[in-house]
Amino acid sequence: MATQKMLKFVTVAKETPEKRPPTLRNQDFHEIYREFAAEKxxxxxxxxxxxxxxxxxxxxxxxxxxxxxxxxTAEGRLEEAYELSQATNTFPEICGRICPQDRLCEGNCVIEQSGHGTVTIGSVEKYITDTAWENGWVKPIKPAVERAESVAIIGAGPGGLAAADVLRRKGYQVTVYDRYDRAGGLMTYGIPGFKLEKPVVMQRIEQLELGGVNFVLNCSVGVDISFDAIRGQHDAVLIATGVYKSRDIEAPGVGARGVVKALDYLTASNRKSFGDDVPEFDSGELNATGKRVVVIGGGDTAMDCVRTAIRQGATSVKCLYRRDRANMPGSQREVQNAEEEGVEFVWLSAPKGFTGGEVVEGVMVQKMRLGLPDATGRQMPELIEGADYVEGADLVVQALGFEPEDVPTLWGVPDLAVTRWGTIKADFRTHATSLPGVYAAGDIVRGASLVVWAIRDGREAADAIMGYLAQTGAVAAE
Known part of the structure; x- marks a missing residue:
């Protein structure tokens, strides 16, 4: 019976959920993909x-x-499908929405390689879990046994929350510290609603709260509480802060008003979606309405910025990237969505500086060509002499990626070992750091990466922490 419902790739064509028309979707921040119907x-x-x-x-x-x-799912056994999905993934409804499936699962689908078009894995994953929420299959965490050991998690992003979920299900006492007023990290304030509507994130955080996870928000480690105090109050600590320090352009005029950082820009927009008072948005400083917008960068953050600017009512939105379309790091699906919505991509272009004095008026653009490959195999951009020009701009968003903050200095823990890139040095299997009982996971270890990798790291670190606490508890008992 099961086989009859499968293997239909020869007779059934690939279909993705319908996208809302660009002329409608670029007017709001609702998700652009409609839901699959059960039959589809x-x-x-x-x-x-x-x-x-x-x-x-x-x-x-x-x-x-x-x-x-x-x-x-093909057999209509959706609750079982959800349970199986949830067994390995803390947030399947989030991964179904924002994972670059074209580079991961779908990009490696066997039937895609044979020319039949990939299975739409991400859309089905999203459908399964959304259906689970609607039907009440997603239950609050109820540990079979409560344990006395306490774990602190610094950072309420996907890595920290995934670890909190695993630990809490086993009965450990979990406290999550975060500098922001809402949990979720970049899922809450960095990713726009048209990719991930915020109630989807908030319902998971509520599930963790109902399950006994304690959140201490508006709490900046090193300012509101010391790292040593957190270590003293808990039996183990997981650092899952992510990387929030923006890479800046070093060019004349970079300090002009109107040249802003991607995360500041996206956070202001997301805060407005929550109904928060955002003076920087209302003043126009972090608002693209009626402006010529230039976004510099080619990753997923740059795609989030250009598509946000379109929705805010920018008069024009251009994305400068120093390589070509084939060599950009962002999702090709996101580039296509952005182009449909009215974004213009200016390939093989890099900023040389900014014109206008105190207030930005334009970007001095250098034209590039691709030369010999670098150590990673990607062709290196080379400057074309004499091809510079000025691109008019009222708002320039720098989306060049993120770097780790200097955690040992900020937190007053010089013994916390870091790599030469500034990320925390942690064992790649256990996620243990140089400090006993202190672990690290997610972007603060691997550098800016995907939500799905942070979830994996958080779950692995939680398993290692449980092993550590079991070992220390056994030693104490002796």
């Missing part, structure tokens, strides 16, 4: 070939059991 989700899940070596699973950082929950 089952039909698309049934295209899975149930291959013996599932590359989709092996190329997923969480090694989600994708073929099995696709089969269960």
């Amino acid at each position: 989700a089952a039909e698309q899940a049934g295209r899975c070939s149930q291959c013996g070596v599932p590359y989709c699973q092996s190329h997923c950082p969480l090694h989600n059991n994708i073929p099995d929950w696709l089969r269960l």
Whole structure:
């Protein structure tokens, strides 16, 4: 019976959920993809070939059991599909929305390689979990046994929250410290609503709170509480702060008013969606309405910025990137969505400086060409002499990526070892740092990366912390 519902990739064509028309979706911050209907989700899940070596699973950082929950979806056994999905992924509804499936699971689908079009794994994953929430299948955490050991987690992003979930389910007392007024990290304030509507994040945080996770918000370690105080109050600590320090352009005029950082810009927009009072937005400083906007960068953060600017009513939005389309790090799907919505990409272009004095009036653009490959195999951009020009701009958003803050200095812990890149040095298997009982996970260890990798790191670190506490408890008992 199960086989009859699967292997339909030869007769059933690939379909993704319908996208809202660009002329409608660029007017608001609602998600752009409509929901699969039950019949369509089952039909698309049934295209899975149930291959013996599932590359989709092996190329997923969480090694989600994708073929099995696709089969269960095709059979209409959605609650079982959700349970299987949730077993390896703390936030499947979030990964279904924001993972670059084209580079991970879907990009390695066997039937994609054979020319039949990939299974729409991300859309089915989103459908399964949204259905689970609607039907009340997602229950608050109820540990079978409460344990006395206490774990502190610094950072309420995906890595920290994934660890909190694992630890709490095993009965450990968990306190999450975060500098912001809402938990969720970049899922809350960095990723726009058209990719991840905020109630989706808030319902998971509420689930953790109802399950007994204690959140201490508006709490900056090193300012409001010392790192040593946190260590003293808990049996183990996980550092999952992410990387928030923006890479800046070093060029004449970079300090002009109107040249802003991507995270400041996105945070202001997301705060408005919560109904917060945001003076920097209301004053126009972090608001693209009626402005010529230039975004510098080619990653997913740059895509978030250009698409946000369109929705805020910018008169024009251009994205400068120093390589070409084939070599940009951001998702190709995001580039396509941005182009549909009215963004213009200016490839092989880099900023040389900014004109206008105190208030920015334009970007001095250098034209580039691709030369010889670097150590990673990517072609290096080379300057084309005499091809400079000025691109008019009223708002310039720097989206060049993020670097780690100097955690040992900020927190007064010089013994916390870091790498030459400033990330915290941690064992790649256990996530243990140079300090006993202190672990680190997510972007603060691996550098700016994907939400799905942070979830994996957080879950692994939680397992290691439980092992550490069991060992220290056994030693204490002796």
